[in-house]
Amino acid sequence: MLDAVTTELRVRVDAELRRFMVEAGAALNAVGSDLETLTEAAHSFVLDTGKRLRPAFCYWGARAAGAPDKDSLVAAAASLELLHACALVHDDVIDRSAMRRGRPAVHEHFARLHEARGWSGAPDAYGDAIAVLLGDLFLVWAEMMINGSGIGDPALARARPVLDLMRVELMAGQYLDVTEQALGGGSLERALRVTRYKTAKYTVERPLHLGAAIGDAPPELVAAMSGYGLPLGEAFQLRDDLLGVFGDPDLTGKPAGDDLREGKRTVLIALAVEAADPAGRSALSAGLGDPALDKRGVERLREIISAGGAPVRVEAMISDRVGTAVAALEGDSVDPDARRALVDLATAATLRAD
């Protein structure tokens, strides 16, 4: 039953996103018909795929605080998907990821279009340029969507500081992540801090807090959301770390072992480096971040990572955190329907995909 509730919410989030994007696309096309290529890329990026996790946490954060189920709430929650679109499009430029959600990343799409049309200049530079601009547009649209959601001025005034904090933390987390890779990473503590800012707060805790602000939640409920959101967000990132190394490309939408090629300094990698013998450690150090890493190289690194037991330890960390998250929902402050949905979401967000 709760799975149905989650699916129904997703359909409503999609409908609100479609409504907004049709309007935003029309405004963009009004500048000139040559904007249509950009509009189409924007539509397809937002509307064709996406798990809508952040909108779901925001929506249930508000419902947990007793806010009524309204389309305006769904629209406000859905706006987080546009912020996330900005984060993903820019992140793919930053990480030089060619694939996203099983298709060419935005920068890659426009680079290939440039190439196919035989335009002047470097295709990759053109692709990067358009992806930077489209990411900026998504950030602006996210703001426009929540402002126009109809949740009312008092709710917006409560929501805005949370949204601001969330966006600053997101950029700070990305900065730490990129810098950690440049530093060559290694420490478990530092990898956990990146996880906290880049994912735990951004994906779970702040969306819940945004909903809580819309619903005018009391402080004890906001605290309960942190108690649930932070460990769950960490668990979500830890699952993502495992998928980035061991995931099935058909399910992740990214090439096998992409995180290894990008040299991501995850908790999984920190644990693997700790556990490896000198030979394994030097193989990890040489292979991580090598863009030319082939299938065999990926396989070899996977073996080293598995041999040291890091994946098993990460699985245990995930279970542990999901347990802590769900336990934080006990008590009287959380509405029972919302609690059931949040427990369901905890599973959905951290499920093994294999």
Add this chain to the structure above:
Amino acid sequence: MLDAVTTELRVRVDAELRRFMVEAGAALNAVGSDLETLTEAAHSFVLDTGKRLRPAFCYWGARAAGAPDKDSLVAAAASLELLHACALVHDDVIDRSAMRRGRPAVHEHFARLHEARGWSGAPDAYGDAIAVLLGDLFLVWAEMMINGSGIGDPALARARPVLDLMRVELMAGQYLDVTEQALGGGSLERALRVTRYKTAKYTVERPLHLGAAIGDAPPELVAAMSGYGLPLGEAFQLRDDLLGVFGDPDLTGKPAGDDLREGKRTVLIALAVEAADPAGRSALSAGLGDPALDKRGVERLREIISAGGAPVRVEAMISDRVGTAVAALEGDSVDPDARRALVDLATAATLRAD
């Protein structure tokens, strides 16, 4: 006297920016001391230089509508400088410009820092990544600054749609600009459209409209602002086009002939291509957008552009547009103090720098 008014406003804009950036920087540093490098780069980019043109147009747009002179208005106007910081930082990544305002561009600064510290990975990729993130932060901060300016909820509610339109038009103009370069450009009409969206609306008309919305201006005043803002904005971009080819690097803060190397498809270039003989046209076509263009190559292209009379025609277009702009301020709807300041700004924004 009016020059003093403009200088005084600039000092006040700087003070509001400083106040905001100190607070925003403290919030960022709270994430971790390793964010300080980013905070310092952000401070220095915003606070050390900049003409504060967009805040001035916004401020005088509000004053023209009879809004009282308040610090909250100055703070709201100053927020446009943070939006502009986003545009510039991302633009430099897009154009691969190494210099901005006489110093290394943000992406260049962080690439050199990466190199100097001997970090892992490619320095340029690191520099680009941080510049993309810092531009995003500037966009978020711009929003936070106007929301926190204290102009009051009704003024903010009137201002918001103008700001949204302005930001979407900015990104659309940038998209057209980048795509025009990729297409190899050429048509005067298309170059003028890029100028209109990328600069005329963004630099002059919309900042004035934003001020007009804050001051609750009647429709005839909003129309007068377009009558002044659009031609003046075009004149400003035409001046910039001339400076991009013929400007003194000490004054522009960019290497001589940088626009030629970047292959910018400006009105100046469109006119030069029109006027050139076949040999000149093929030299222009070969040299424009060649990153390896040296001092002699720049000199040669300058001679071709000058020989066809394009710079003289562009100077005439500038004078013509400044005249039209100033004439649009006549009539009863514009407050006399504001009119004097706007006439003064028209000169300041389009002055020959040689």
